Amino acid sequence: MLDSYVQIDLTKLKNNASAIIKKYPEYKNYIAVVKGDAYGHGMSAVKALYDGGINYFAVSSLEEARALREICSDVPVLYLEPVSVDRLEEAKELDLTLGICDMTHLKSVLGAKTEHSFNLHLQVDAGFNRLGFNDKEEISLAQKMIKESQHQLQGIYQHFATAGIFDPHYDNQIRRFKELTSLIDLSEIPMVHLGSGVALLAHPKIDVANTTRMGLLVYGYNVGPQSYGGGIKNKIREMRDKYYQKKYNLTQTIKDVEIELSPAMEYKCRILQLKRVKAGEFVGYNASYKAESDITLAVLPVGYNNGIGHANFSRCVQIGEKLYPVVGEIGMNMCAVKVDESVKITDEVTLLGKKITLGMFCRGANLGLAEALVSIGKNNERIYI
Numbered sequence: 001m002l003d004s005y006v007q008i009d010l011t012k013l014k015n016n017a018s019a020i021i022k023k024y025p026e027y028k029n030y031i032a033v034v035k036g037d038a039y040g041h042g043m044s045a046v047k048a049l050y051d052g053g054i055n056y057f058a059v060s061s062l063e064e065a066r067a068l069r070e071i072c073s074d075v076p077v078l079y080l081e082p083v084s085v086d087r088l089e090e091a092k093e094l095d096l097t098l099g100i101c102d103m104t105h106l107k108s109v110l111g112a113k114t115e116h117s118f119n120l121h122l123q124v125d126a127g128f129n130r131l132g133f134n135d136k137e138e139i140s141l142a143q144k145m146i147k148e149s150q151h152q153l154q155g156i157y158q159h160f161a162t163a164g165i166f167d168p169h170y171d172n173q174i175r176r177f178k179e180l181t182s183l184i185d186l187s188e189i190p191m192v193h194l195g196s197g198v199a200l201l202a203h204p205k206i207d208v209a210n211t212t213r214m215g216l217l218v219y220g221y222n223v224g225p226q227s228y229g230g231g232i233k234n235k236i237r238e239m240r241d242k243y244y245q246k247k248y249n250l251t252q253t254i255k256d257v258e259i260e261l262s263p264a265m266e267y268k269c270r271i272l273q274l275k276r277v278k279a280g281e282f283v284g285y286n287a288s289y290k291a292e293s294d295i296t297l298a299v300l301p302v303g304y305n306n307g308i309g310h311a312n313f314s315r316c317v318q319i320g321e322k323l324y325p326v327v328g329e330i331g332m333n334m335c336a337v338k339v340d341e342s343v344k345i346t347d348e349v350t351l352l353g354k355k356i357t358l359g360m361f362c363r364g365a366n367l368g369l370a371e372a373l374v375s376i377g378k379n380n381e382r383i384y385i
């Protein structure tokens with residue numbers, strides 16, 4: 001048995017892709033973002049997502065693109081970040097679509113000596129303030145320059161800084177995107193994509209978009225907003241949301257979207273040792289946990305080297321049908337769990353799975369959702385089913 005491993009269910013990935021397309025059939029193209037080694041799932045995810053109907057992929061580096069091409073040679077792939085011009089030949093070999101982030105980058109690509117004709121997507125910065133054009137004259141000029149070159153302007157896109165769940169940034173970014181593209185005719189550009197997964201779920205379709213782009217969703221996480229539930233505190237939160245909605249004239253937020261997604265990743269390990277610890281003894285580095293009574297510990301071969309946050313005192317693991325708490329500090333390669341007499345040395349331990357959702361895992365490990373997936377996926381053996 002492996003010390004620890006992640007199990008990736010390719011059928012689930014495929015079904016997630018088809019469920020998304022079935023729920024949102026109004027787009028021409030569906031781009032799955034497979035940066036971070038497909039959010040830790042490995043590039044084998046690409047084939048499954050493609051089988052589920054995803055027809056375009058996006059990566060963040062040439063290394064990722066190369067790994068993707070080993071799995072799938074003929075799907076279109078957008079390189080989101082500006083390619084370094086001295087690596088244009090590699091981009092050509094990998095048959096990539098290039099994201100263009102500003103005039104300087106465009107000029108260097110147009111000026112490069114290559115016979116190849118690239119598909120280009122202009123990246124617009126509508127308020128994220130990271131990559132992208134943020135001047136409408138430049139965007140219009142860029143379109144002209146591309147028309148006169150050997151390349152094609154295939155797409156234009158932007159990335160949202162927030163989900164726009166009762167904050168005005170989302171709407172402001174859409175307004176800004178339209179303003180920045182007001183000197184060009186968007187309908188001339190085959191692919192217009194503004195979204196991330198949460199934008200797709202949480203809001204009505206953006207009128208100018210004909211393509212959608214998503215990450216977490218395809219891996220099985222419903223990242224849309226959920227209702228607050230009952231109670232007086234939640235009533236107040238609802239009222240606050242309504243107030244903001246009116247005050248800033250925000251687009252509608254759609255909560256509790258029903259869509260059949262299932263997380264494709266599970267994370268498991270074996271038990272290294274079971275041991276009794278007497279009342280009053282301390283467990284782990286810095287003696288941060290004291291046994292209040294005689295307890296049984298299971299020592300596990302996973303630590304922050306395996307994608308678990310170091311600051312983890314509240315996490316739990318599943319053994320059999322029961323959940324058990326992690327006690328003491330997480331080490332680089334080990335941690336300890338307080339168990340009971342029913343646990344055997346041969347039992348398999350689940351750190352992320354049906355009973356332990358990614359949300360629970362992240363709260364315990366003090367990590368973001370995508371951060372946790374990348375971290376677990378990259379630091380453990382992967383098994384595909």
Ligand SMILES: *Cc1c(COP(=O)(O)O)cnc(C)c1O
Pocket residue numbers: 033035080159195196197198213214215216217370
């Ligand atoms: C990561 C990324 C996405 C996917 O975001 P999710 O929130 O995982 O859906 C989309 N577009 C760009 C440019 C990204 O970098």
